[in-house]
Amino acid sequence: MKRLVLVGGGHAHLSVLSALAREKPTDMEVVLVTPSSHQIYSGMLPGWIAGHYTREQCQIDLRPLVQAANVRMVLNHIVGMDADRCCVALSDGRHIEYDTLSLDVGSEIDISWLEMTGEKLLPAKPLDHFFNAWPKILAAAKSHYGYRLAVVGGGAAGVEIALAVRYAFTQAGVAGHVDLVTSASGLLPGHDSGVKHRVAGALAKALIAVHGLRGTGVPEGVMLSDASLIPADCVIAATGARAPRWLMLSHLMLDEYGYIAVDKRHLSHSHPNVFAAGDVCSRQDIAMARSGVHAVHVGPMLASNLLAVEAGEPLKTYQPRRRSLYLLACGPKYAIASWGGFSAGGRWVWHWKNWIDRRFVDRFSNPQRL
Known part of the structure; x- marks a missing residue:
């Protein structure tokens, strides 16, 4: 046989x-x-x-x-x-x-540029590990005023994770800060400009700082290619x-x-x-x-x-x-649809995705x- x-x-x-x-x-x-x-x-x-x-x-x-x-x-x-x-x-x-x-x-996940972050680094994959680690990170953020979290990766995964983290912090009463490092290629490479505009608006509304520069992991957080530092208590890698x-x-x-x-x-x-x-x-x-x-x-x-x-x-x-x-979740029950040159956003898109x-x-x- x-x-x-x-x-x-x-x-x-x-x-x-x-x-x-x-x-x-x-x-x-x-x-x-x-x-x-x-x-x-x-x-x-x-x-x-x-x-x-x-x-x-x-x-x-x-x-x-x-x-x-x-x-x-x-x-x-x-x-x-x-x-x-x-x-x-x-x-x-x-x-x-x-x-x-x-x-x-x-x-x-390619974490070669971020390995120096050490124990602060959390790759988005494998998913089992991420699911086990996230509750601990949220608990730490609740007990640490001014907790800073950086997401590295400007693709769909990085965007969705950054918006989800910001919403989770808000719902949990965390007085924290979320940064998104996209590299020089910017937000959502390969997607239409209308989608990028909608996503940029969602990030701005969520008060997420977006950095269009390459990031390198350092013990203190993420060092950008212009030598500026993004301090971080946790760095989530949603990179290539x-x-x-x-x-x-x-x-x-x-x-x-x-x-x-x-x-x-x-x-x-x-x-x-x-x-x-x-x-x-x-x-x-x-x-x-x-x-x-x-x-x-x-x-x-x-x-x-x-x-x-x-x-x-x-x-x-x-x-x-x-x-x-592509249906991109934006934290609250709101999502953005991307299909070629077409884009749309709203609660109805989230319910469609759900x-x-x-x-x-x-x-x-x-x-x-x-």
Whole structure:
């Protein structure tokens, strides 16, 4: 019996597990390697920081889905792989061999410029660590008058986290200060000017100071490229992504930045039995932003292809949409929509986002509804 190994419980693999639960193939063994039995939905992180959701509302319990799909779940971290030998290495020293492999492990936060911040530094990923750390930071801010928190990163994640933190401070009665360091590329690179204008207005209304300069971590906080210092008791890193380091020794073909090179079927360019989806891979035929939006949309195609491999059927391709919809949470129950050159803001956008997010979590939390 052939073995399919899924590494990571990300957005795309949720669709794969759902397909396995529906199709119930009996001619292959499926193993899921994931560090936790609960998958936190990243789209609800800002709302959780702001206090709109409980942790339980933001996470998907993988156990019922895994059971329905007849999948063996291994709770562990991948630390390496050898694509030539068809095996992955786990943090406890075990190796798992595969006939077909699918990787959906995401990327890492690049904190190389901020490491000197030391214990003050909190990367936005991994999410489990962030969810455990944030309540302690909020408690410290409550007991420390004039608490200063800096968020580094001008993309959607940095903006949403900064606005969520500011709202959480206000709701908790924290007399604190929030800074957002965006680097020279400014707010929301790649988004339309109308979206940027709306977001800048939301940041100004929240009294968040925005610094359009590169920041470097120092023990006192963040040093900007003009040599000015932003003192900080905590620095949240929502900076650019980097590929997992263990890929360098994987024998897979990688792009110039270390991500897995895949084609339009999300199949490895070097190893025809390895698939990859989400932030861990890089399409070689088109430019495609690393976004949870694409990870969600590529999931059904990935599921179809993994089943097709075992059945000896042709593989499908994924063509991303010309425009992606982004709904940016702004702290209170207010959000901004970004879709190409269109933008809008209001409480109705937040309720729209809330409906989408809750439906996503509920869909995969209840296998009987699949």
